[in-house]
Amino acid sequence: MRLAACDPAALALGLSGGMALADARARVPELAVFDHDPAADLDLLGWLADGCERYSPACMIDPPQGLLIDITGCTYRFGDDEICLAKDLKQRLRRHGLTGQIALGATPDSARAKARYAKQAIHALPVEALDAGDKVHQALRRAGLKTLQDLACRPRKAFATRFGKATVVKLARLLEEEDACITPRRHVPVVSVTQNFAEPISRTHDVLDSIATLMGKAAAQLNDRSQGGRRFEVSLFRSDGHIARLAVDTGGPTRDSALLMRLIRERIDALSDPLDPGFGYDLIQLTVPTADILLPSQAGLDTKVDRSAQTEALIDRLSVWLGRDRVRYFEERNSHIPERAVVECAAQSGQPQKNWSKPTKAEPPMRPFRLFETPQRIEALASIPDGPPRQFRWRKSLHHIVAYEGPERIAAEWWRRKAGHEQGKGGPTRDYYRVEDSEGRRFWLFRHGLYSETDAPIWYLHGLFA
Amino acid sequence: MNIKAILPKAAFPSVPNAWKQYQPSASQPLLPIGAAEVDERLHGGIVQAGLHEFFGGAKADSHAAAAFALLLAWRLPESDAGIFWVTGDKERQTSGRLYPLGLSAMGGNPSRILLVQTADLRDALRAAADAIRSKAARAVILETHGNARMVDLTSTRRLALAAAESGVLALLVRGDAAPMPSAASTRWRICSAPSAPLPGNAPGLPTFDINLLRHRGGTASFAARVTWDHATRSFFDTPLSGGLSAAVTDTEADPQQRFRA
Incomplete structure (x- = not known):
């Protein structure tokens, strides 16, 4: 075992890195030795680098x-x-x-x-x-x-x-004849504004005030470039070296400081552990890591409310408060497996699609109004093995089927499976039935697997019709 | 849980004035259901700028209440503003997710819908209140399940006041809960009803047994059967044996009866 590093006192005694531990112990019997932990060293270095972002x-x-x-x-x-x-x-x-x-x-x-x-x-x-x-x-x-x-x-x-x-x-x-660039740890922001405090501040009100000032400065800089920020990060440097970071994302480019301040306020309210100012913040930094082009637009002369902008603002607010993935819209995907045909995307990430298929004939809805993410297993009874179900039990209650339509046969996506192209390895086919029970409730059931594919197919309830 | 802290006081100047907004007046825009007989009993329809409650008749009818509320929201003319569907994690787990292909099959445009999923009911109430107040929404549907004590007279009154102020249609789907005193302007009990079967004994168009339990300052309760027609995006009357029936019979089982003015 060898010494990895020594502190100044050890150096003064003549020890140095790389020396065998036995030799060092022989020279200084009361030597205190600790295990070398390179990962912790790297963490410390990273922490220092974060702190140096104040410079x-x-x-x-x-x-x-x-x-x-x-x-x-x-x-x-x-x-x-x-x-x-x-x-x-x-x-x-x-x-x-x-x-x-x-x-x-x-x-x-x-x-x-x-x-x-x-x-x-x-x-x-x-x-x-x-x-x-x-x-x-x-x-x-x-x-x-x-x-x-x-x-x-x-x-x-x-x-x-x-x-x-x-x-x-x-x-x-x-020899400083040729320059080289360093690769920063973090993406260098488009706009960065900072405020120093001679005396650390700790009241949330003061902090918000100075963030508002910084936001105004950043907005002015963005305005000069005809840009709007998509993400705003606030770093609060505590005097003891701790850094708290807050970030808000916006659905579209913006430089509206009033709106941004509202988002920041909601972000602070929604923090799981509130801001701990400790001995106070001595530097506050606001950065805009990503920005898009935002040209000034003229407000219309009519008094019609711009609903779309209001909706965007509400989406931003709810996304900041609840989390980005909790405000969503629907998007269609190219799949005939019902649960794969539709995904839900974060509303902040884009605009919903316009062209959903419209019903053409005067036929009742062929797809349910609600779909279970995991099909619910049911006990169903059919009069003939591969025929329609006669009755089924779901959530402890029995439903007698009086009307049905089907089957609508949906094959598995064999190309997603390993060796799916081989006979019998493509995955079970589903036979969907639209059924109505004696009390007028309409369900979407399917039998998972044909009798030629499996011996005992299982029935599932997949959706509910209105 | 202090819901008071959630809503700014400024939105409600003073209680006596705020209560005035509840009184039905001729100038308030009404949303007709589409079924002629029902609209006649409602004197034109339900108040657009108001809160409406929907209960499922039985546990398995919760989704019928949700479907009816959503179809009502679709009766509103299309605009840029979306329909906000607010649910908690628990509700989504028990009753499944909205399926846009089914929604478009019912004549609606799924891109109008914005889903807001919250961790608990408290957040859901707050998000719904936010959406109603912001005027960004055309309609806000809040779905809750079970007897949630948090959805009480106070919280529904806040929603109703916000809706009256912004003109947003607020729909509260209570699923299998027992009716409790609330500030909603109408309260409905919705059950799935047998549809008129198609040739080949296939299930037909969405049909509901609707039961108006209370109507603030309006008509007496009644029951009817309506069917949704997705081509015209409206309900139509479906003959129920004996036509429109009289009021609900099980008044004992209905706790809100005691609170009726």
Whole structure:
């Protein structure tokens, strides 16, 4: 067993990562050892990255122990000074009992190398900063090239032929000659507005007020771009590092801040565990991750109420409060199996279809008004084995059938089954009967399987007619 | 459960004024059922901006009550505004889901229907009240099962007031519950009735035995048999032996009788 990492006190005693545990114990008998948990380390890193979103939306974790933050254009809240931002970050880390090596660089690679070797001058770094594999490092050292300075002042062509183009690109990035982008953990939002508080705020009323202000700012930005947001996320950064996130989705693009505030309020009301401000929020951020084009529209001169917009607003409100999947509309699917022929989609996701099949003849409805998601098993009695049912028992009561129509034969979708094309493996056929009992109730029953397919077919009740 | 907290007070300025909206007046738009004899007894139809209750005659007739309520909503002229069908999880499990292919076979347009499914009755009542008040709906149908204590005089009054204010047709399907005092303007008991069989002894068009149990400020109770015609989207009278019958007979079994004015 070896040591994975040491704390500063252990380092001061001369221990270091990679040392055998037995050796370390021999040197420091009272050594406290804990199991290495890389997953927990990664979680901590992720938590830190979330917290760093207060500085910039583009944060990236660099396992095992690095964080990269792209602060381009994000320093205005710290007096346009990167050093102040770095100080703020250092303070916050210290508050959580963490020590960090913070370095600033023009490219992610340079910042990472500076932090890793704790040096501000990139040229003084050893060639290992190239991170190009032991073979390359060894070869460079053998050639007498020990620091990046030695590499920087030599022609690159020779390096490229000897060590490959990737090494040269890496060198250029380290020396801040060529820029590279980081891949942020979260999608960089279209619009992002933040508000800092010198004193943390904790009253829900104040929080909502500042969200409203931010919403107004975001709406103005969206208006300038002729866009409307489809999703709005509010991140509440608590001073102790906890982040609460609220999100609302809208059915169509919108930048109506009054409507959005109502949605946010309902979202807060519907939270299963209410917002816990703790010691207060010191930063509130509003982001719009997705936006669509929304051109300004002119209101009509007539006084007719725009029903459609009202319906949309109601759907949004109910979806936010009850959950997106609880407000639905019907959509037809291409299947002749009754329960597969229709699906229910979230009403926020689109418009319902217009062209449902209309009854043409003066015939009674052939499909039931209500359908059971899982057909209800019944005990039915037929006069001849493959004939219509005479009576059946459902939910403990007996129904005598006085009128019937059928069977309507619906074959199974054999193409969905494995080896369904083979004889007898396509699945049982259903024989549907429309029946009316002696009390005038109409049901939709089916026998699952023909007598040629199975010995004892089972009867089911699938739907109820009006 | 405090339903008061759910509805804003501003919607109901003061109780004495609010009660006035209950009084039937000639100016209120009425929704005719379509069956001439029934409409005559109702003096033109049921109030459009009001709350109506539908009970099933027996446990197995719950879905007849739901079907009748939905068909009434379809009698309304088509518009952009949808028909909101509000149910709880429990109701959906026991009575199945609405099947749009069957709905379109009954002459309706399933794309007008918006389903709202809630976890419990409290949410369902609140969602229904929201939908009624918003004017986004043409009709709101709330389906509940069993003797729900939460659907009482107070909560139905809120729904009725909201409907009167917004002009939305509010339909409350109570399924197999026993009638309780409520603020609905009409109360019906709906049972499935034997249909006129088609050639070959096939079941015919949807037929209901309807029984008006109470009519606020209106006619005495009566019973009739009506059949739904999906081509004209209206009900028509179906001869019941002896025509329209007189009132309900089992007054003892009807607790609301005690509360009748």
